[in-house]
Amino acid sequence: MKMNHSHAFGSTLRAVRSELGLSQEAVAHTIGTTQRHVSFLETGRTTPTRAMLGRLTTGLGLSAAQRAALFHDSGYRSPYPARSADSDDLQATLDLMQSQVLRHWPFPAFVVDRDWNFLRTNGPADRMVASFGGVPNMHALFLSPDFEPVVTNWELASASFYTRIQEVARRSTVVRDALAAAEANGRFDHVARVLGDTDELPIYIPIEVTLPGLGRLRFTSLHGRWISMHDALAEQFEVELLVPLDAESEHVAGIAFGA
Structure with a gap:
């Protein structure tokens, strides 16, 4: 995964966390990691593994749009295709x-x-x-x-x-x-x-x-x-x-x- 994906993913994770009204500590507690690791993910210092991406997208009660956004910016192949309204x-x-x-x-x-x-x-x-x-x-x-x-x-x-x-x-x-x-x-x-x-x-x-x-x-x-x-x-x-x-x-x- 390239570094530009790390920064895009970090921004998206931060935006999703804000939408949910959760602190980094709350996210860390929910998915079983540390606040420091969540911070590193949001700043792009750490890239998410597939396992971490799975924990984030399933552990936080995200909408399909939020899950799709995280996958899209992760650099991994997304299971959420971007369909048009007339598809x-x-x-x-x-x-x-x-x-x-x-x-x-x-x-x-x-x-x-x-x-x-x-x-x-x-x-x-x-x-x-x-x-x-x-x-x-x-x-x-x-x-x-x-x-x-x-x-x-x-x-x-x-x-x-x-x-x-x-x-x-x-x-x-x-x-x-x-x-x-x-x-x-x-x-x-x-x-x-x-x-x-x-x-x-x-x-x-x-x-x-x-x-x-x-x-x-x-x-x-x-x-x-x-x-x-x-x-x-x-x-x-x-x-x-x-x-x-x-x-x-x-x-x-x-x-x-x-x-």
């Missing part, structure tokens, strides 16, 4: 998520990336998105000027939107910019007041919508990721499912978004 493998994974999850969900369902862009949708989701002008991502849906007027419990429900968008914004500059623009326009100025004046919040806050001629729709959403993703892009894929909360809502959703 056949990633597209096949998305197709599988659509066919085995989204296709079987009778209500709107989406696969989104870290920026909340819609990567895959089912038929009910297509019809829901079309009703808001064909927005391309989840934050555009939440922040659409057409969305707020149809939510009958907007003041309280928007607190859920706000905290969820804040969560996504911590990892996405695109969503962070969209949220900042909404905040600058005062879209969520009321949230602090509403939460401050609320004595007790329920376990979850339903979104309540009244659809003309159809009735009331109360729903929330369920989101999650596939486990064991070993690709820096694929590990960001999330499935989002709209979940009606009662029999009336299930009926209304079926009429509004069903086939």
